Amino acid sequence: MSKSLNDLFRSNRQGALGSISGLVGALLLTAAALPLHAQAQAASPTHLRVCSDPDNLPFSKSEGPDKGLYIDLAEKVGQRLGMPVDYVWWLTFNQRRAMRNSMAGCDAYFALPADADYKVRGLLKTSSFLNVSYAAVGAPGQSIHTLTDLKNKRVGVLFGSPPQILLAVNEGFNAQTFRTHEQAFEALNKHEIDVALLWGPSAGYDNVKQFNNQWQVTPITGEGMGGQVAVAVQKDQPELKEKIDQALKDLQPEIAALAKKYGFPSQLPVNLSSANRASESGKNGAADHVVTAANNTSKFMRQVADMPAKISDESLQAAKSRFNNTCSHCHGANGASPISERDLRKLKSRYKDQWQEVAYTTITKGRPELGMPTWGGVIPDDEIKNVIQFLATVQR
Numbered sequence: 380m381s382k383s384l385n386d387l388f389r390s391n392r393q394g395a396l397g398s399i400s401g402l403v404g405a406l407l408l409t410a411a412a413l414p415l416h417a418q419a420q421a422a423s424p425t426h427l428r429v430c431s432d433p434d435n436l437p438f439s440k441s442e443g444p445d446k447g448l449y450i451d452l453a454e455k456v457g458q459r460l461g462m463p464v465d466y467v468w469w470l471t472f473n474q475r476r477a478m479r480n481s482m483a484g485c486d487a488y489f490a491l492p493a494d495a496d497y498k499v500r501g502l503l504k505t506s507s508f509l510n511v512s513y514a515a516v517g518a519p520g521q522s523i524h525t526l527t528d529l530k531n532k533r534v535g536v537l538f539g540s541p542p543q544i545l546l547a548v549n550e551g552f553n554a555q556t557f558r559t560h561e562q563a564f565e566a567l568n569k570h571e572i573d574v575a576l577l578w579g580p581s582a583g584y585d586n587v588k589q590f591n592n593q594w595q596v597t598p599i600t601g602e603g604m605g606g607q608v609a610v611a612v613q614k615d616q617p618e619l620k621e622k623i624d625q626a627l628k629d630l631q632p633e634i635a636a637l638a639k640k641y642g643f644p645s646q647l648p649v650n651l652s653s654a655n656r657a658s659e660s661g662k663n664g665a666a667d668h669v670v671t672a673a674n675n676t677s678k679f680m681r682q683v684a685d686m687p688a689k690i691s692d693e694s695l696q697a698a699k700s701r702f703n704n705t706c707s708h709c710h711g712a713n714g715a716s717p718i719s720e721r722d723l724r725k726l727k728s729r730y731k732d733q734w735q736e737v738a739y740t741t742i743t744k745g746r747p748e749l750g751m752p753t754w755g756g757v758i759p760d761d762e763i764k765n766v767i768q769f770l771a772t773v774q775r
């Protein structure tokens with residue numbers, strides 16, 4: 380668990396975000412699923428074709444009044460380059476095949492983790508243009524300078540998030556776990572917790588949009604708590620990469636203004652690194668903390684036998700949303716992660732006939748040491764089975 384974490388670059392307002400420290404690059408929507416490679420044949424571009432996530436405020440959104448920081452920024456970059464921007468919204472699994480076939484593509488992707496560990500084949504990355512991190516959300520004037528300052532506070536964290544793990548592997552914290560940002564904010568409102576450690580961009584945006592800036596949102600640093608983002612460009616367009624890079628440098632003041640507009644926390648970050656207190660017991664702490672689900676294989680086989688051969692469209696849609704709300708931060712939208720071990724479209728080719736069984740065991744018991752949370756006892760069993768049915772629809 381030594382690598383810095385680039386995970387959380389999605390807005391993550393639903394629980395289980397992010398990732399546990401050391402996992403590189405999770406969440407990110409799945410650059411692999413981007414049709415970036417698809418369009419090498421495009422004639423010398425007059426428009427800048429930008430791929431982005433259609434539903435990822437405060438970063439990007441295809442509809443509505445707020446387009447998100449990435450999209451506002453893409454417009455400004457387009458202006459600098461003298462290229463009107465066309466958007467390729469990234470894509471649900473229904474559309475994906477169609478997209479592949481029609482070879483739609485884009486020139487730039489806004490945005491990916493800048494960390495060198497986060498490699499995506501076929502892509503170049505600009506320099507980073509923005510810091511993103513978790514944040515401590517609480518009443519104005521609260522003073523948190525170190526991890527120890529959290530000890531006498533009731534701390535809200537989201538299930539599966541790096542802050543949850545941080546508090547779990549260190550002794551003496553009073554952590555309460557929530558599934559969504561909404562629940563954490565509600566608990567703050569009701570004074571059931573003193574501070575919540577939430578994904579900064581989302582919490583900041585909610586604070587501006589819903590709470591009239593009533594909360595103090597202070598960025599935090601420490602392993603797994605944040606990183607930087609960059610724009611990705613197709614490998615065969617190094618000149619475009621240079622141009623976008625320069626535009627991003629020139630646009631720094633505008634980027635700061637956009638971060639302010641969307642409520643991204645901008646104060647000096649507080650360092651909650653636990654480096655000097657991660658004790659011997661720290662190593663297994665996260666695993667110990669996670670409840671082990673009591674499901675075994677034979678029980679699973681019975682359950683599979685019980686599964687309706689085909690679930691209703693409604694349940695399938697619900698399972699898809701569940702997946703995309705809870706799992707996509709680490710596995711990509713619809714399971715299409717650019718990181719092979721997390722690409723859930725490969726389950727069947729990987730485990731053949733046993734794939735559903737492996738999936739069920741992994742989901743219910745987790746692989747905590749590798750960063751896969753334990754969902755048994757968290758997500759109802761029939762929902763887990765429906766999620767597996769949904770995953771069946773994305774197998775290749």
Ligand code: HEC
Nearest residue numbers: 395397398399705706709720738741742746749750751752
């Ligand atoms: C915090 C990040 C994270 C979240 C959230 C998460 N996973 Fe995972 N998951 C992982 C990682 C990391 C692995 C890969 C572990 C490994 O390398 O074996 C994994 C592995 C898996 C596997 C096994 C893949 C394989 O090929 O062996 C399945 C199935 C899976 N996850 C399903 C889910 C589902 C369903 C959800 C949502 C309910 C979910 N995961 C949420 C991080 C996450």
